[in-house]
Amino acid sequence: MAEVDRVIARRLESGAPLVGEVSRYIISAGGKRLRPALLLLMSGALGYAGDQRFNLAAVVEFIHTATLLHDDVVDESTLRRGRPTANESFGNPASVLVGDFLYSRAFQMMLDARDTRVMQILAEATNVIAEGEVLQLMNVHDASLDETAYLRVIRSKTAKLFEASTQLAAVLAGSDSETETACATYGQALGTAFQVIDDVLDYAGDALETGKNLGDDLREGKATLPLILAMQKANSADSAIIRSAIEAGDTHQLPQIVEIVRRTGALDATHAAAAAEAQRAMTAIRDFPANPYTSALLQLAAQLLERRA
Numbered sequence: 001m002a003e004v005d006r007v008i009a010r011r012l013e014s015g016a017p018l019v020g021e022v023s024r025y026i027i028s029a030g031g032k033r034l035r036p037a038l039l040l041l042m043s044g045a046l047g048y049a050g051d052q053r054f055n056l057a058a059v060v061e062f063i064h065t066a067t068l069l070h071d072d073v074v075d076e077s078t079l080r081r082g083r084p085t086a087n088e089s090f091g092n093p094a095s096v097l098v099g100d101f102l103y104s105r106a107f108q109m110m111l112d113a114r115d116t117r118v119m120q121i122l123a124e125a126t127n128v129i130a131e132g133e134v135l136q137l138m139n140v141h142d143a144s145l146d147e148t149a150y151l152r153v154i155r156s157k158t159a160k161l162f163e164a165s166t167q168l169a170a171v172l173a174g175s176d177s178e179t180e181t182a183c184a185t186y187g188q189a190l191g192t193a194f195q196v197i198d199d200v201l202d203y204a205g206d207a208l209e210t211g212k213n214l215g216d217d218l219r220e221g222k223a224t225l226p227l228i229l230a231m232q233k234a235n236s237a238d239s240a241i242i243r244s245a246i247e248a249g250d251t252h253q254l255p256q257i258v259e260i261v262r263r264t265g266a267l268d269a270t271h272a273a274a275a276a277e278a279q280r281a282m283t284a285i286r287d288f289p290a291n292p293y294t295s296a297l298l299q300l301a302a303q304l305l306e307r308r309a
Helices: 001-012 017-027 034-045 054-074 086-090 092-115 116-139 145-158 160-170 176-203 225-233 236-248 255-265 265-286 292-306
Strands: none
Touching: 001 054, 001 292, 017 034, 017 054, 017 086, 017 092, 034 054, 034 160, 034 176, 034 292, 054 086, 054 092, 054 160, 092 116, 116 145, 116 160, 145 160, 145 176, 160 176, 160 225, 176 225, 176 255, 176 265, 176 292, 225 236, 225 255, 225 265, 236 255, 255 265, 265 292
């Protein structure tokens, strides 16, 4: 990871000082670096130790950072990881334009791999992520959203870059198609579980631990899985309260909605959905070589359900 950070610092150099300033602001905000870590761990599990893993790990972090910059503008977010968002600190124009710079720099860097398969995976991932963002925007304030539509959005918007990160490791290692598919499945399942737990934390987390305002999803009119399941399980009066809050983006009744989500068992059901995805991730790589990297990947999936921030 230290080497990845060196690559990131070197490739952030730009003739426009604001680019580096905004990029460093968000990249240094204490993020988990989970996507580049996954690429490094999967590379180790498959026995690949070449330098290109550092370059591509930086690429996926740049793409992720670009999505965060654009997300916060679209969502009008003011807090991320416990401090003001880049758009709150530097304004929307700077956030959008620096996000564009990071996307284009990522595509410059992926050429260094000199592998059309690498380019294909990353180009598809970037396109699917953008599509997921549009789908989510279309679903805002839609209280009729069902679990299938919800999963389609998060598998596009969040899980796709997890999937690309682990799949790239297989390509770097020269793995066969079966192994590449297993790596992609692990990443997609882990990314899905990660986002489902993130949505749970919006109703069951601690603002100091999560680094974001509780109820942000509801404030933005997002029908996430805890709310979808709560509306299915609640009586008509409680379901109407949640539906109205989603449609209006209203958090005035947030304490009551949290109580409904808990009382109906929607949080437990959402945790169970995340657990199923975590198990799917572990199953995908159960036959991988036994080494510390594979063990770490299995442990990561198992411990994801204990996530608090």
